[in-house]
Amino acid sequence: MRRSELDQPAQVVAQTLLGALLTHSVADGVVSVRITEVEAYGGVGADPASHAHRGRTPGNEVMFAMPGTLYVYFVYGMHWCANVVCGPGSDASAVLLRGAAVVEGVGLSRRRRPTVRRDSDLAKGPANLAAALGLSGSANGLDLLRRGSPVRLSKAGSRPVETKRVGVGPRVGVGRATDRPWRWWIIDDPTVSRYRAGRGRTPR
DNA sequence: GCGACGATCTCA
DNA sequence: GAGATCGTCGCC
Numbered sequence: 001m002r003r004s005e006l007d008q009p010a011q012v013v014a015q016t017l018l019g020a021l022l023t024h025s026v027a028d029g030v031v032s033v034r035i036t037e038v039e040a041y042g043g044v045g046a047d048p049a050s051h052a053h054r055g056r057t058p059g060n061e062v063m064f065a066m067p068g069t070l071y072v073y074f075v076y077g078m079h080w081c082a083n084v085v086c087g088p089g090s091d092a093s094a095v096l097l098r099g100a101a102v103v104e105g106v107g108l109s110r111r112r113r114p115t116v117r118r119d120s121d122l123a124k125g126p127a128n129l130a131a132a133l134g135l136s137g138s139a140n141g142l143d144l145l146r147r148g149s150p151v152r153l154s155k156a157g158s159r160p161v162e163t164k165r166v167g168v169g170p171r172v173g174v175g176r177a178t179d180r181p182w183r184w185w186i187i188d189d190p191t192v193s194r195y196r197a198g199r200g201r202t203p204r
Numbered sequence: 205g206c207g208a209c210g211a212t213c214t215c216a
Numbered sequence: 217g218a219g220a221t222c223g224t225c226g227c228c
Contacts, residue, residue: 039211049211059224076212077221083211096211115214127212173211198211 001155003145006067007087010040013067014095014184017084019161022100022144023152024133029108031133033123037099037185037192039171041083043092048176052092062141063092070151072130072140079127080136084144084153098126098172098183101191109133120190161186174198 001020006013015038023032041050043063051060051073062071062085069085071094083094100123102109109122109132116122123129130136135151144153167187170178175198185192 041211051211054225057225073211074223075210077210077223079212081211098211125212171211175210196212199209 001145001153003066003068006084006145007089008067009088010042010086010093010095011182013084013086014038014040014182015166017095017097017153018166018184018186019159020153020155021103021157022082022097022133023104023154024135024139025150025152026134029105031105031109032103033100033129033133034103035097035100036189037097038183039096039098040086040182041094041096046091046093047180049171049174049180050093052094056092060092063094064090065141066090066143068143068145068153070135070139070142070144072135072137074137075127080130081126082130082133082135082139096126097129099124099185099189099192100129100132101189102132118190122191124191125193169195170197172196172198 017035017038020035043052044055052063065085067087071083071085083096086093102122113131123132142151143149165187167185168181169183171183
């Protein structure tokens with residue numbers, strides 16, 4: 001996958017990433033997933049629901065890195081979530097990876113998620129996706145396009161997803177800017193998470 | 205320095 | 217439908 005494909009607004013990149021492959025290689029082995037559900041988040045001042053909305057802080061600085069950088073953050077005191085930093089430029093927009101199908105390394109991902117029954121649940125939901133891939137804070141800031149990087153993004157061997165098979169709707173669990181249909185998923189795919197409305201909040 | 209709250213998940 | 221669980225940021 002070329003950097004220029006990611007050097008675009010997150011809403012564009014989000015749809016590009018459907019069907020793409022994300023691979024994490026460690027000493028124990030490799031887990032590779034096919035992305036089935038994504039959400040776009042805007043940059044500074046552009047999206048009240050984005051971590052970058054209020055500007056650069058030590059916690060969100062990776063969002064300001066170049067497109068193709070992996071942004072991993074910690075939520076709810078126990079979960080990690082993974083994002084692909086987008087553009088244009090380093091505008092701090094990003095795409096949250098919410099769902100995926102494990103296509104390689106099912107055994108390793110099952111060891112990371114021992115309670116899971118169905119394979120389709122291994123990387124269903126953003127925190128589960130990060131867990132199945134073994135992504136945590138130490139992967140924050142990695143370049144997903146650099147040759148030799150432990151976490152890689154590619155479209156090799158993946159057919160583009162047909163437009164008619166892509167669903168669109170509001171983001172999950174987001175309490176601000178709830179009117180933006182910035183979530184995309186592959187229709188009828190069992191690895192797409194269930195929709196839950198966010199707690200309502202006064203716009204900021 | 206403090207406290208509210210969050211891009212979640214699991215189980216009842 | 218609620219609890220687990222804690223880092224981060226904004227505000228006092």
